[in-house]
Amino acid sequence: MSARSNRQIVLKSRPLGIPRAEHFEIRAAPVPALQPGQFLVQNLFLSVDPAMRGWVNAAANYSEPVGLGEVMRAFAAGRVIASRHPEYPEGALVMGMLGWQEYAVSDGQAIRRRVTETDLPLSLSLGVLGxxxxxxxxxxxxxxxxxxxxxxxxxxxxxxxxxxxxxxxxxxxxxxxxxxxxxxxxxxxxxxxxxxxxxxxxxxxxxxxxxxxxxxxxxxxxxxxxxxxxxxxxxxxxxxxxxxxxxxxxxxxxxxxxxxxxxxxxxxxxxxxxxxxxxxDYEHRYEEAIAHLAPLVRSGELRFREEILDGLEAAPGSIADLYEGTNLGKRLIRLADR
CATH class of the missing domain: 3.40.50.720 (NAD(P)-binding Rossmann-like Domain)
Known part of the structure; x- marks a missing residue:
């Protein structure tokens, strides 16, 4: 597993205000071998959110800023492709703070939830069901x-x-x-x-x-x-x-x-x-909200829009567009098909 290469988006420089493409760079790093209690997620979708501006600026808001040279903090959804963790078997679909990268090793701490709505697109776990x-x-x-x-x-x-x-x-x-x-x-x-x-x-x-x-x-x-x-x-x-x-x-x-x-x-x-x-403040009640929202999505009573960009290369400039009003719907980066 350690021979697998992982492309990542890292923070190259600290923006003043809105982060733009020049503040990030792509790097490749080896995927480490799994230790007991860990599992490997192949990220299929990366989220792009307005809150990312606050995560990379120098002044901390409700969370510590992303460090220079660190993988960009982001929610992502993907599939477990290797596991040494009993609660996250191979094939499980998960969503969590897995970063702007192709693969993520986790012990479960970064996972927000196991995605069980398999009749609906996985991308929704980062938007209307996320x-x-x-x-x-x-x-x-x-x-x-x-x-x-x-x-x-x-x-x-x-x-x-x-x-x-x-x-x-x-x-x-x-x-x-x-x-x-x-x-x-x-x-x-x-x-x-x-x-x-x-x-x-x-x-x-x-x-x-x-x-x-x-x-x-x-x-x-x-x-x-x-x-x-x-x-x-x-x-x-x-x-x-x-x-x-x-x-x-x-x-x-x-x-x-x-x-x-x-x-x-x-x-x-x-x-x-x-x-x-x-x-x-409501993380412990996440499933309560999903239980209310998912039936509304299935029935068509709750409508949504997605704007999907393809490839990791689309990620660095994707935050600025949110503040310039060019996007229509929830913005996502698609890395691979489910």
């Missing part, structure tokens, strides 16, 4: 607490998390308003993800567009962007509104610290609640 779907499910349910008849607004509404959050809110009987960038993404919100209204945040008067699309105000705001979009949403919130801070995609860098309107008066005057969401 981190994105689970994030949307718990953030909306636990922090948003949407009630039938309420208005739920979602930023990056056509994205991998936002599109699921919007659909789950609609399935709960809410009126859903999606905020996205460009006519194509707004059309996708309406035609594929069932939003009641879609707003292009690039238009000249976003606050007025929000007022027109949310005539009864906003009860739940699923925030994936921060910045100017959220500044426009806050004056529209209702009494006892719930604001979920799930992402800050509009903030290119934390140095200098971003400035903007103060939120305290909005929250105080409306007795509203704003809370940050991290999926790591």
């Amino acid at each position: 981190l994105n779907g689970v994030t949307a499910y718990f953030a909306l349910q636990e922090l948003g607490e949407p009630r039938p008849g309420e208005t739920v607004a979602v930023s990056t509404a056509a994205g991998a998390v936002g599109s699921i959050a919007g659909q789950l809110a609609r399935l709960r009987g809410c009126r859903t308003v999606g905020i996205a960038g460009g006519a194509d993404k707004c059309a996708l919100c309406l035609s594929e993800f069932g939003y009641d209204a879609a707003i292009d945040y690039r238009q000249p008067d976003l606050p007025d567009a929000l007022r027109q699309s949310c005539p009864d105000g906003i009860d739940v705001y699923f925030d994936n962007t921060a910045g100017l979009i959220s500044d426009a949403v806050l004056p529209q919130i209702n009494r006892h509104a719930r604001i979920i801070v799930c992402g800050t995609a509009s903030v290119a860098s934390w140095d200098p610290w971003p400035q903007g309107p103060r939120v305290e008066r909005h929250l105080l005057n409306k007795a509203a609640r704003m809370a940050g969401f991290l999926i790591w």
Whole structure:
């Protein structure tokens, strides 16, 4: 097994803001021989997520930065092809923090779950049935607490998390308003993800567009962007509104610290609640979310979009595109067929 070569994407230099292709390089390393309690995964799909920006920047956020020369931290899904671990036999499908590489040796610590939905594409374990779907499910349910008849607004509404959050809110009987960038993404919100209204945040008067699309105000705001979009949403919130801070995609860098309107008066005057969401707080309940989401995917009630790039070479430049708004759907890197 040690003769097998493993191509990996490693962090070459530290970006200031959005990581781009030049910050990474491809290297080859031998796959080490398995020790007792270990198994070898052939990665079939690699995930590309907005959170990767925070993982490679110098300032630590909720996790330590990836070190220079280290394999890029990433979720991946694949098949166990060799094993000395009784719980992970050859042929098992797994998803976990296995990195941007062709093969990963694990003792099970990096594995998030055994993928048992074999009737569905394995790629979904990195999207609607993975981190994105689970994030949307718990953030909306636990922090948003949407009630039938309420208005739920979602930023990056056509994205991998936002599109699921919007659909789950609609399935709960809410009126859903999606905020996205460009006519194509707004059309996708309406035609594929069932939003009641879609707003292009690039238009000249976003606050007025929000007022027109949310005539009864906003009860739940699923925030994936921060910045100017959220500044426009806050004056529209209702009494006892719930604001979920799930992402800050509009903030290119934390140095200098971003400035903007103060939120305290909005929250105080409306007795509203704003809370940050991290999926790591709900890892122990992962299967609860999958049990809810998988039947909705099978029935067609929960729709999804995937954007699949082929080959390890596509990985280095794939993060920047997320912040430039060129992708449509969950972005993945396909290394091999199942």
